[in-house]
Amino acid sequence: MRQVTTIGFDADDTLWHNEQFFRRTQERFAAMLAGQADEGVIAQGLLEAERRNLSAYGFGIKGFTLSMIETAIEVTKGQVSAATIAEILDAGRQMLSHPVEILPHVRETLESIAGAYRLVLITKGDLFDQERKLAQSGLADFFDAVEIVSDKHAETYARIFARHGDGPAKSMMVGNSLKSDVLPAIEAGGWGAHVPHTFTWALDHADAPADLPRFRQLADLGGLPAVLATLD
Template structure:
């Protein structure tokens, strides 16, 4: 089986977005005297969209975007204790224990040794390394690729470097895991998650011969076997 199979990390192998949602609810409580939750959410998303190019994806950039939003909605009059609470919320996010999603370990184990297995994830280097170490999955991967963005060019370089006959990317994000991997010549396998960051939404490439969707990771091994026939 001459495959390179790439796995996304956050919300594909372990929970992640739920911690952002919980922190955003806390953020809304902290700023409740200054902005309605819906308006605050819109302003925060605008800040995140502006700042991704500066800070990249991850908790640290999210925390800075919350601080920027707090300054904006209070006309720079946000109390110091609120800023301190936002910083503390960011630190708590960085300390959340890792909880694997159902079938994650079995899926990686079942393909390990039969294909080259890579973790391909984006975000803060230190945080992603921490999560991988705590996940208990680290020894199952032949390679770990932590990138600042997932583009067709990035996938193309990764696929070429590993030099397998077939490449596949498995993940919950159509925008980051599926579409650019297909554009780079690989298969893109969508594993939907109930919670997905707003900036990761995209239309499914239903007309692509290399697009697949599975209900969860328990279906991955059979998919790979079917594509190998």
């Protein structure tokens, strides 16, 4: 009997690049306000606005754009120009239309395990943007189900893996975020495989577990089939 029959995959920075677009836009945003405040002050203000606004706006580009506008108002003490607000909105629109760039080893890994396991895409963020990226990626046909959720907790994974698989105990979640992909999936009773990305959002940082038997660390997604073979 296989120990794992269902595999969940995160999308952003696991299947395709994402955080790098936020970082480029944040640099552009800092340049817009360069005459108003130090870059570090702007970055810290934006991070605090994002943290404060998560419960209202959720994850994704639209919430990020609104947080930039809020930060611009705070940094300039209400004196931000309409032209700067328009530039912020334009930066957000550009992010929502950026081409999807698939990460290395993704397609061949999905091809090698599709059919042998139930594959479920589990991603958080804006519904329209995530659907757009999945459609443009050309990867949709590999997945037996797609779940776009507001956030990722142990309860989220327990519910999804019960719906689309044999329960969390026979499921593995694969992703770049220890905080939202790996640790809550293990807490739900499943397996977690961490595939690090060059960039990680500051609010998604977490320490790697030292002694969890259901935790696996991968150098890249290409190592997943070999890990799965050890669990057969």
